[in-house]
Amino acid sequence: MLRDLNHLHGRTVVARDGDIGSVQDIYFDDEAWGVRYLVIDTGDWTPEGQVLISPYSVDRAELSADIVRVDLTRQQVKDSPSIDTHKPVSRQHEAEYLRYYGFPLYWGGPNLWGMGQYPVPGFIGAAPIPADVRQQLSLYGDKPPGDVHLRSASHVERYAVEALDGSIGHVRGFIFDDEAWVIRYFVVDTRAWWPGGKEVLLATHWIDDIDWFASSVSTSLTREAIKASPDYDESILIDRAYEARLHDFYRKSGYWTEEKGSGPARSAADR
Structure with a gap:
């Protein structure tokens, strides 16, 4: 889960x-x-x-x-x-x-x-x-x-998130798989950059770099793409359908297909 x-x-x-x-x-x-x-x-x-x-x-x-x-x-x-x-x-x-x-x-x-x-x-x-x-x-x-x-997860929270064309928000938290004990997503709060904005998820394999000195996280995704991406609602359970929709939006392969049969563990939702 x-x-x-x-x-x-x-x-x-x-x-x-x-x-x-x-x-x-x-x-x-x-x-x-x-x-x-x-x-x-x-x-x-x-x-x-x-x-x-x-x-x-x-x-x-x-x-x-x-x-x-x-x-x-x-x-x-x-x-x-x-x-x-x-x-x-x-x-x-x-x-x-x-x-x-x-x-x-x-x-x-x-x-x-x-x-x-x-x-x-x-x-x-x-x-x-x-x-x-x-x-x-x-x-x-x-x-x-x-x-x-x-x-430290506490230290990385509040790090700035840099998209390909500029700042998009900050790290609010993380989503982890409680079976494999692996972080799957960064929770990004865009509201400081975009009034009336939202929280979105960025998969860890979409993160290009973490700058520990500048306290920032960077991705090659654009601000407009992130702005238009599916909302994240923490009150709703993340299921495979939502994950698939998120990955399809960015035209990215899902980790559950890349890891099938080898590499890190499958998610419990994948079985």
Whole structure:
């Protein structure tokens, strides 16, 4: 199912033995557009006051409720590798985190989630980091560089959206597939540029560049095309018919046809 990523913000996160906090932010990568981590505000019961939660541990069936239920214990969360969300999350930190929980590395494989197409819940056992990955991580030394592809959804919201022929609005949010945990669309608010305007969706594969220094997102679509595109109404469920109409309007192939049989996972609506 396609959902508005903003609907996760502020939700209570419940472990097997009690609450652990609430969703404060989401980290995604700007290459495959995978939703890699939820940033949880734990208050004062964990050392850093924040922890990362991977979609591997999330019970997808509970997302329709007002909570996010995870297959973890409070002690597991408390003992997990610390994180400073004011700094970039390094690949070395990610490897340490994933090894702690026994989750597979998502990078380096042919699919959105490494060797798998979905972040299937359940533990695989604490697996050692492969030798080639360990060797690569050792090159980072004591000051590993941040993962330049891992981004905060909260930071990208409000970024300006630049069409081929000028500004069109700003990023209001994101639409993600709750099965594959991948961002499918940017929600763009055009009303500041166009009085009486509307919100529209831009597929992530129509985004040409994100300029982190200029705080902007660019696309080769024109302003007039975006202005005339189908409206987005957040109160209405996004189904395949709407997606097909949106892609047909721009004369673009749907991701569900490009990914069929290979690549990132299919949407639940595609089955």
